[in-house]
Amino acid sequence: MRPLTAALILIFACLLGCNASNSAKAQESGRNQDSQQGIDDPSLYLATRHFDERKAWTHMEKQVNFGFRVPGSSAHKACKEYIEAELQKQCDAVEVQEFRMKLGGEDTRMWNIVGRFNVTAKRRVMLAAHWDTRPTADMNTKASKKLPIQGANDGASGVSVLLELARVFNEHRPEVGLDLVFFDGEDYGPGLDMMFLGSKYYCNSMPDSEIATYNYGVLLDMVGDTDLVIRPENHSSNSVEVFLAAKALSDAMGYKVFRDSGALTIYDDHLSFIDRGMHFYDFIDFEYGPDNRYWHTTDDTIDNCSKESLKAIGEIVENLVFKFPDLYAPGS
Secondary structure, three states, X not given: OOOHHHHHHHHHHHHHHHHHHHHHHHHXXXXXXXXXXXXXXXXXXXXXXXXXXXXXXXXXHHHHHHOOOOOOOHHHHHHHHHHHHHHHHHOOEEEEEEEEEEEOOEEEEEEEEEEEEOOOOOOEEEEEEEOOOOOOOOOOOOOOOOOOOOOHHHHHHHHHHHHHHHHHHHHOOOOOEEEEEEEOOOOOOOOHHHOOHHXXXXXXXXXXXXXXXXXXXXXXXXXXXXXXXXXXEHHHHHHHHHHHHHHHHHHHOOOOOEOOXXXXXXXXXXXXHHHOOOOEEEEEOOOOOHHHXXXXXXXXXXXXXXXXXXXXXXXXXHHHHHHOOOOOOOOO
């Protein structure tokens, strides 16, 4: 591992030096902001705060209002068209990768959607989320397990963050090449053999030369919980610097949503990329409701999600891309 801690200290020290000469100006600006952003901790001025949780929340509401985004449904197709249209407004290039799967005995159209920034850049970062919802609430304990789930957190939250980040990165350009990838078919199930369909297809379609252009990737999954907690993920351990950088940013910005205890082992869309040798970290809150009881149930609803959580993870990932684009870059 490279000396990440030293790099963090150097960057934060430089930013703190800039902050010292601008503290009065920053404090005056803070008085004109709402109470959530006007926090007195000087370390918060280290970070950029372009992410607007209200816009992200609007994206979440839009997805939920489409209905159950199960592959093959009209709501699924409407959501695909919405994501594509939103990316067209912000990104340098948008690509849609269509593929087909036999689902429930039907030949079903599915789509991975990609928004790219700095298309010709030689080094890249990938941010990803899945946009489909699970067709069965198989973790229900009272209601029928055959019901579909709304997927406000498990589906819409990561998409909402990425769509708002697309606006941020259009208006404030990153130095690195950046790809926002929206995977289909992550949650179809019921077993693991019929999950992560889009990410497997997308990853398998990538030549080795393309895989090698990525410094790292971050997967956002279930990041809208009202009590956001993101713990280390064991499959992502070859990319621990990504987690450490995000945790340092989280702590410096006053969020403290990244914890260094209670590591999880999660099967998710990042696995295919890790198998190909890519550095990829899964930012996931797998404590959704008491004892994770909202996960894969009909309680995965928008009222169990939070604008504040979208704000926290959105600002952290925004700053991760701006301040740490070169993690795992060759020669860094």
